[in-house]
Amino acid sequence: MEEEVPSIPGNAGIDPVVALECPWIEKYRPETLNDVVAHKDILTTLDRFLEQDRLPHLLLYGPPGTGKTSTVLALAKKVFGPKYKSMTLELNASDDRGIDVVKKEIKDFAGTRTIFGLIVLLCRTGFKMIILDEADNMTQTAQFALRRIIENYTANARFCLICNYVNKIIPALQSRCTRFRFSPLTSADIQGNLERILDKENIKATPDALKAVEKISGGDMRKCLNILQSSSMASKEVTVESIYECTGDPNPSDVMWITHSLCNDSFEDCYHKIFEIQREKGLALIDIVRAVHEQIIKHDLPSVPFCRLLESLSDLEYRLTAATNEKIQLGSFVGMFGQLKEELASQPCK
Numbered sequence: 001m002e003e004e005v006p007s008i009p010g011n012a013g014i015d016p017v018v019a020l021e022c023p024w025i026e027k028y029r030p031e032t033l034n035d036v037v038a039h040k041d042i043l044t045t046l047d048r049f050l051e052q053d054r055l056p057h058l059l060l061y062g063p064p065g066t067g068k069t070s071t072v073l074a075l076a077k078k079v080f081g082p083k084y085k086s087m088t089l090e091l092n093a094s095d096d097r098g099i100d101v102v103k104k105e106i107k108d109f110a111g112t113r114t115i116f117g118l119i120v121l122l123c124r125t126g127f128k129m130i131i132l133d134e135a136d137n138m139t140q141t142a143q144f145a146l147r148r149i150i151e152n153y154t155a156n157a158r159f160c161l162i163c164n165y166v167n168k169i170i171p172a173l174q175s176r177c178t179r180f181r182f183s184p185l186t187s188a189d190i191q192g193n194l195e196r197i198l199d200k201e202n203i204k205a206t207p208d209a210l211k212a213v214e215k216i217s218g219g220d221m222r223k224c225l226n227i228l229q230s231s232s233m234a235s236k237e238v239t240v241e242s243i244y245e246c247t248g249d250p251n252p253s254d255v256m257w258i259t260h261s262l263c264n265d266s267f268e269d270c271y272h273k274i275f276e277i278q279r280e281k282g283l284a285l286i287d288i289v290r291a292v293h294e295q296i297i298k299h300d301l302p303s304v305p306f307c308r309l310l311e312s313l314s315d316l317e318y319r320l321t322a323a324t325n326e327k328i329q330l331g332s333f334v335g336m337f338g339q340l341k342e343e344l345a346s347q348p349c350k
């Protein structure tokens with residue numbers, strides 16, 4: 001008797017064996033426009049374009065993990081159905097997209113009409129789709145070349161440009177496209193999607209843990225799913241502790257404790273306390289600096305010393321991204337608060 005293959009929770013269309021090992025970000029990539037969480041106004045507009053058969057060239061931009069690529073892929077599936085792979089040319093940053101590719105590959109693809117109108121009938125449309133993902137990495141020359149190509153091949157092809165930084169797209173290209181901004185996902189959208197996925201995966205998570213994932217991710221659904229999947233592999237129940245252990249971010253209680261020490265202890269005590277907690281929990285100084293900054297910004301401090309502190313913190317963050325010596329930078333970090341304390345003490349009482 002044949003053994004029954006267990007059904008895999010999540011989206012359809014994935015081989016069950018592959019789905020078991022699949023990262024959640026791919027397993028739960030939206031298959032249709034309806035599966036895309038949030039951005040309902042954008043999705044409704046795209047639907048309306050399709051209904052009226054007037055799909056323009058598109059430029060989708062916004063921070064990572066907000067659903068830009070997923071939306072365009074779901075759109076292509078809706079337009080072309082099962083033939084979508086042969087009707088779309090997808091190029092991303094890992095492909096060479098210099099002037100030669102724009103001139104040759106895109107021109108070749110956009111320049112050929114569908115075979116004898118056969119695919120046209122099957123797909124309800126006479127155009128092909130060219131998806132230029134991570135378009136902000138395209139060279140300026142390639143972008144300039146694309147201006148003419150977009151104009152010349154509008155009858156045959158629709159271009160979908162996707163990027164994080166819209167300023168890196170030349171204005172002439174921007175004006176040829178209808179722009180949509182994908183903003184970071186809201187708390188409700190993230191919580192709803194995470195709960196749905198945890199339910200399908202049959203994994204338990206505390207509400208505080210989901211709040212922590214949301215906070216760390218900053219509205220990036222890809223980051224949320226990656227954190228949740230690794231954390232669920234490490235422990236039976238996903239908790240706040242397992243989330244912070246998994247990401248290596250400082251736990252909120254540690255951040256409170258560090259901030260308290262920075263504001264109250266002597267230089268020496270504070271330096272050693274932070275050094276110890278870093279060693280014990282494997283925390284990077286840059287993550288501590290960012291977390292303390294978030295705490296500090298909530299306080300109501302006199303403006304001059306406060307601005308000086310914020311400026312120093314921003315310089316420190318910059319230095320830390322340049323792989324400087326962490327011990328020396330930790331000294332500078334603790335020193336900033338010593339200076340702040342002195343400045344506050346020397347201020348005349350009001």
Ligand SMILES: Nc1ncnc2c1ncn2[C@@H]1O[C@H](COP(=O)(O)OP(=O)(O)OP(=O)(O)O)[C@@H](O)[C@H]1O
Nearest residue numbers: 025028029036037064065066067068069070221222
């Ligand atoms: N709005 C969303 N609805 C549902 N899932 C989402 C959404 N946004 C992101 N995801 C999840 O995150 C994964 C990555 O999303 P996607 O590739 O669409 O992001 P992106 O906006 O293109 O990011 P990047 O700018 O880094 O390319 C998807 O496979 C999906 O699992």
Ligand SMILES: [Mg+2]
Nearest residue numbers: 068069133162
């Ligand atoms: Mg993308």
